[in-house]
Amino acid sequence: MIRARGLTKTFHRKGDTIRAVENVDIDVAEGELVAFLGPNGAGKSTTMRMLTSLLTPTSGTAEVAGFDVVREPSLVRSRIGYIGQGNGGGYSYKVRDELHNQGRFYGLPGREYRRRAADLIDALELGGLEKRGISSLSGGQKRRLDVALGLMNHPPLLFLDEPSTGLDPHSRANLWEHISALRERTGMTIVLTTHYLEEADKMAERVVVIDHGRVVADAPPADLERDYADDVITASVAIDRPDSLAAVSDRIRKCLPPDIGEVEVMPAPDGADTATVTIATTYGAERLPVALEALRLAGWTVQSASLTQASLDDVFLNLTGRSLREEVA
Numbered sequence: 108m109i110r111a112r113g114l115t116k117t118f119h120r121k122g123d124t125i126r127a128v129e130n131v132d133i134d135v136a137e138g139e140l141v142a143f144l145g146p147n148g149a150g151k152s153t154t155m156r157m158l159t160s161l162l163t164p165t166s167g168t169a170e171v172a173g174f175d176v177v178r179e180p181s182l183v184r185s186r187i188g189y190i191g192q193g194n195g196g197g198y199s200y201k202v203r204d205e206l207h208n209q210g211r212f213y214g215l216p217g218r219e220y221r222r223r224a225a226d227l228i229d230a231l232e233l234g235g236l237e238k239r240g241i242s243s244l245s246g247g248q249k250r251r252l253d254v255a256l257g258l259m260n261h262p263p264l265l266f267l268d269e270p271s272t273g274l275d276p277h278s279r280a281n282l283w284e285h286i287s288a289l290r291e292r293t294g295m296t297i298v299l300t301t302h303y304l305e306e307a308d309k310m311a312e313r314v315v316v317i318d319h320g321r322v323v324a325d326a327p328p329a330d331l332e333r334d335y336a337d338d339v340i341t342a343s344v345a346i347d348r349p350d351s352l353a354a355v356s357d358r359i360r361k362c363l364p365p366d367i368g369e370v371e372v373m374p375a376p377d378g379a380d381t382a383t384v385t386i387a388t389t390y391g392a393e394r395l396p397v398a399l400e401a402l403r404l405a406g407w408t409v410q411s412a413s414l415t416q417a418s419l420d421d422v423f424l425n426l427t428g429r430s431l432r433e434e435v436a
């Protein structure tokens with residue numbers, strides 16, 4: 108569906124040169140859901156706008172839905188849906204009129220656009236709102252209408268630029284339910300931008316991490332978390348008072364399998380007779396019981412244990428030295 112090579116966009120503004128996107132390669136297969144993840148200003152929207160033919164690349168090439176974005180922009184546009192960050196609906200129109208207008212824009216015959224509008228009103232739960240003015244809709248309802256507008260031409264490829272930004276968690280979950288259901292029904296390919304880590308983790312089959320206009324990683328979320336971040340096992344272990352921390356640490360390390368991961372032993376901060384064992388590892392969920400069993404067999408009493416699984420924020424931190432969560436906040 109998408110094959111981009113060396114995609115680059117440089118803006119010149121007031122004597123400044125802004126390298127918004129640099130040398131980006133992207134492949135998206137039919138039916139995939141791919142998320143571009145990165146902080147504000149990383150270049151996600153600019154990349155998407157080049158792929159939708161709205162911006163001409165400074166250099167590089169992209170084929171989208173079988174056509175070249177520079178040489179065949181109208182063929183690209185006829186085969187994609189694009190929902191930008193701004194609101195698609197003209198505010199003076201009513202919900203159904205806006206959908207019908209969109210159908211006319213794509214040159215659909217009246218019967219067809221009325222049928223599609225009715226279908227999308229149903230699929231995106233806009234029933235009862237058909238005659239409402241768009242300016243009176245809630246944020247979540249407006250975003251669902253945006254998605255409906257982007258789907259009027261039945262595109263095999265849908266681009267969503269920050270579909271859920273500004274929505275409350277309930278509306279966000281609701282929008283995602285609708286998008287997932289549509290995807291299941293139509294097999295549509297979806298490319299979206301987001302800076303919600305949880306959203307990318309849960310919804311996307313593949314995450315393209317973008318920072319300073321460059322792709323810094325591109326893989327399924329679970330692979331990124333395995334390759335670029337650690338799970339952390341934490342266990343609180345009872346210790347005998349006379350033992351020095353060094354001796355305890357040595358004994359604990361020796362009882363654990365050598366390949367378990369990076370082990371650290373710290374005294375409890377409140378001076379109690381416990382030590383905190385942390386193990387940075389991959390496949391933490393499988394290794395947690397192994398570690399606990401090894402400690403138990405060696406005679407240690409484990410008072411509590413927990414597992415913190417690697418997140419996409421850890422991935423971003425390890426790749427860039429910055430926390431995406433903090434940057435976005």
Ligand SMILES: Nc1ncnc2c1ncn2[C@@H]1O[C@H](COP(=O)(O)OP(=O)(O)OP(=O)(O)O)[C@@H](O)[C@H]1O
Binds near residue numbers: 120153
């Ligand atoms: N038309 C433009 N003229 C000048 N600079 C621009 C223009 N459009 C984008 N930029 C700059 O290019 C860089 C990338 O912007 P872009 O909007 O692609 O980032 P983004 O990752 O989508 O950010 P956000 O999450 O805030 O939407 C930023 O530094 C931005 O200020």
